[in-house]
Amino acid sequence: MKRTIVIIAFLIGFALPGFAQNASSLMKVIEQAFKERKAELLKPQLASNFALGVYSLPRANVAMDRILTHYAALDKLELLKEKKNKTGKILFVKFSFVHEKSSESVIYLDQQGKIERFGFFDQLFGIDINRPSKxxxxxxxxxxxxxxxxxxxxxxxxxxxxxxxxxxxxxxxxxxxxxxxxxxxxxxxxxxxxxxxxxxxxxxxxxxxxxxxxxxxxxxxxxxxxxxxxxxxxxxxxxxxxxxxxxxxxxxxxxxxSFGTFTYPEGGTLVPLDYSAGIPGIKAGIKLNSGKEIESDLHFDTGAAYPIILYGPSVNRLELTKDFNVAYEGVNYSMGHQTPTVSGLFEHVKLGDKQVSNFIGTIQSYSESSGNWAPGDGSLGLEIIRQFNCFINLAAHEYYLIPNKNMGNL
The missing domain is CATH 2.40.70.10 (Acid Proteases)
Structure with missing residues (x-):
């Protein structure tokens, strides 16, 4: 028993300095990136879900580059303390700038030690995710x-x-x-x-x-x-x-x-929000009348009057017109441009754990001349969106959808 205790104590004593060294090494990389004004040095340290203000990758990289290029010169960066949380770790740090006030802030890391958010960067965009929302x-x-x-x-x-x-x-x-x-x-x-x-x-x-x-x-x-x-x-x-x-x-x-800590009402579903294209996107499971099912990335588009339109490039790539039962043909107009479409029954669209069934959706025709002009597979329009009361939270990169009195009224 005594030997076992000694071995465990040795392993713990060995692990702790290495754990601290990882944070120390990361701090050196961050400090170097600030001093040399090179965002490229930080990119290998970023988590795949890294966000800056409301922006996710790759747009967050552009915002980070602007900050490092134009903000006051960094004198030194100090690690004040570390704290584990449910998703990884929080580093409490102090930025000391040349000819500027020092600033204490936090850096959020995932379980692999990659950076998810800089509290300091968020504050430059007027966002504090720990401040109560009003x-x-x-x-x-x-x-x-x-x-x-x-x-x-x-x-x-x-x-x-x-x-x-x-x-x-x-x-x-x-x-x-x-x-x-x-x-x-x-x-x-x-x-x-x-x-x-x-x-x-x-x-x-x-x-x-x-x-x-x-x-x-x-x-x-x-x-x-x-x-x-x-x-x-x-x-x-x-x-x-x-x-x-x-x-x-x-x-x-x-x-x-205001952006910050927020408690959603009961009865809804939380759905991840993608802002990589500069407009909100939502993942949706779609089943067509052909029986084909796809997991799609849709624009969340209250400006679109239709329930759903699937874009030509994705229609072509996924062969969505194959065996699709067409109810009628049409034309979609957008800012003076028009593209042929076909419409027919969609069996359902699933958002989180909520589902809207049996509605007429639209599939855009594809032509080689149109190319891959748009990110995403299509657009979720107002006729589906208004089935829910919707929270859109770009800072947290999430939607919260609550079925309302319109549900089923298509």
Missing amino acids: LMAEIPFVIEHKSIVLKVKLNNSDRELRIMFDTGADGMGMKKAVADEIGLKVTRQQNTNVVGASTQVSISGGNLIKIDTLKIANQNIAIFPTFRNDLDGLLGGNLLANYITYLDFDHSVIKLY
Whole structure:
């Protein structure tokens, strides 16, 4: 017995210095990356689910590179203490900068010792995942022609705009006639993806968005040649990137909460959120009327009036039209581009442990000229989304979906 105790004590004594050395080695790599302003040094240390602010990989790498390139020079990085948690470990650290105040923060590691989050980086984006979340605004909406419509004002204009809330848009867009009327100034040109193609749009920078009591400053607005006659434009990412966004279809209101610790109500399902493409994505199990089942990556798109559309590149790759029973043919219109489609019964779509069954879904035709223009396999539209009251939490990279009074009403 005595020998066994001695051996165990020896092994524990041997393991602890190595464990501390791993954290010490990681700290040296982080310090070197800051001092040399090289994000490349950190990339091998990042977990696959690494996030910075609301961004996941690969966009998180771009944000990290900007911070290391432009932030104040680091003098030293100190490890204050370590603490294990359910998912790995937390390092409590102190950043000391040249000509700047020092900052104590945390680094979250997974079970393999890879970095999941830098608390310091998150704070630069206004996010503290450990701070209790607070209700910041309540925005009423109406649903018209299968769209969520908000009342919005811009800059110093008194004109009340009718804007579609579109989670498939990474920012705000407006038709040119309205942009000209309220005096938006073009600052640059940019390419953007639409369903079936890509197109170039003009961008107006530095705008102030006002929705009810909410104000969001320094926003870019894309200017479209045309848009729907009954609406002035759209917005989406402007809210999602700044708040936990709750779509309450039962009461026709969007509630915005600050990012932080948040307790969801009972009765829903938690579903991972992917933001690698700059718009929210959701994994969904789909069964077609051909009997074919696929695990798909869909855009979570309140701006789409249909239940689901599957994009041409994935339709071609997965041979989804094979044995699919077509109910009717059609055309999908998006920002002046049109692509042929076929529609028919989808047996179900499964989101987490919740399922919506027996609805008409759409499959986009594929042509070689369209290429692989879009990330993801398709788009989950408003007709499915409104079956749930939805929390969209980009900072935590998760949805929480609660079936509501619309469930089954397709």
